[in-house]
Amino acid sequence: QVHLVQSGAEMKKPGSSLKVTCRSSGGTFGNYGIAWLRQAPGQGLEWMGRVIPILGIPNYAQKFQDRVKITADKSTGTADMELNSLGSEDTAIYYCACEDLQKGGAFEIWGQGTLVTVSS
Amino acid sequence: DIQMTQSPSSVSASVGDKVTITCRANQGISSWLAWYQQKPGKTPKLLIHDATTLQSGVPSRFSGSRSGTVFTLTINNLQPEDFATYFCQQSNTFPVTFGPGTKVDTK
Numbered sequence: 001q002v003h004l005v006q007s008g009a010e011m012k013k014p015g016s017s018l019k020v021t022c023r024s025s026g027g028t029f030g031n032y033g034i035a036w037l038r039q040a041p042g043q044g045l046e047w048m049g050r051v052i053p054i055l056g057i058p059n060y061a062q063k064f065q066d067r068v069k070i071t072a073d074k075s076t077g078t079a080d081m082e083l084n085s086l087g088s089e090d091t092a093i094y095y096c097a098c099e100d101l102q103k104g105g106a107f108e109i110w111g112q113g114t115l116v117t118v119s120s
Numbered sequence: 121d122i123q124m125t126q127s128p129s130s131v132s133a134s135v136g137d138k139v140t141i142t143c144r145a146n147q148g149i150s151s152w153l154a155w156y157q158q159k160p161g162k163t164p165k166l167l168i169h170d171a172t173t174l175q176s177g178v179p180s181r182f183s184g185s186r187s188g189t190v191f192t193l194t195i196n197n198l199q200p201e202d203f204a205t206y207f208c209q210q211s212n213t214f215p216v217t218f219g220p221g222t223k224v225d226t227k
Binding site for chain 2: 059
């Protein structure tokens with residue numbers, strides 16, 4: 001069973017960049033896709049994009065297309081999400097999640113979340 | 121983007137009640153619909169995928185149905201641990217989108 005562990009909370013200044021790492025405790029993502037989502041305080045869930053590690057091809061939400069980069073290393077079972085040009089609106093909990101393509105693209109396993117605060 | 125709406129936005133219920141939550145897509149998404157439960161300070165938990173398939177380990181009091189672009193999550197015999205917020209999610213088309221959530225709280 002895959003278990004996802006994310007890097008720790010971050011405090012960022014406006015205009016800076018963010019990198020959040022997600023590691024599979026088993027060292028592999030299996031056949032899952034790895035998605036990145038975020039949830040602003042008191043808000044709903046927002047999908048940022050995903051990558052299928054065995055293929056290495058990312059898909060991004062158009063909203064983030066110009067400033068996000070999602071990568072995954074299938075050999076080490078790690079995935080990274082980089083987000084540039086941060087603003088206060090990027091304050092949120094960021095999650096990685098395993099997307100099960102055999103279950104209609106549902107997110108079966110979630111990381112614990114990484115709180116990112118953007119403030120001057 | 122496909123817009124997902126949920127109703128009601130909140131519902132007050134008692135233990136033992138039946139709760140029904142509706143999710144609507146503004147265009148066809150086949151059965152590419154999942155339901156999640158989220159408790160305060162916790163990560164979302166997958167309940168149902170492919171509109172009607174119960175995720176392994178989820179109690180059978182949870183069920184999902186579909187009629188066209190209208191999807192329903194039903195919780196029979198509501199239990200204390202079911203008080204939470206419920207989200208629907210479509211994965212038919214990128215970007216993946218979620219409903220705004222339905223909060224189930226105690227009456």
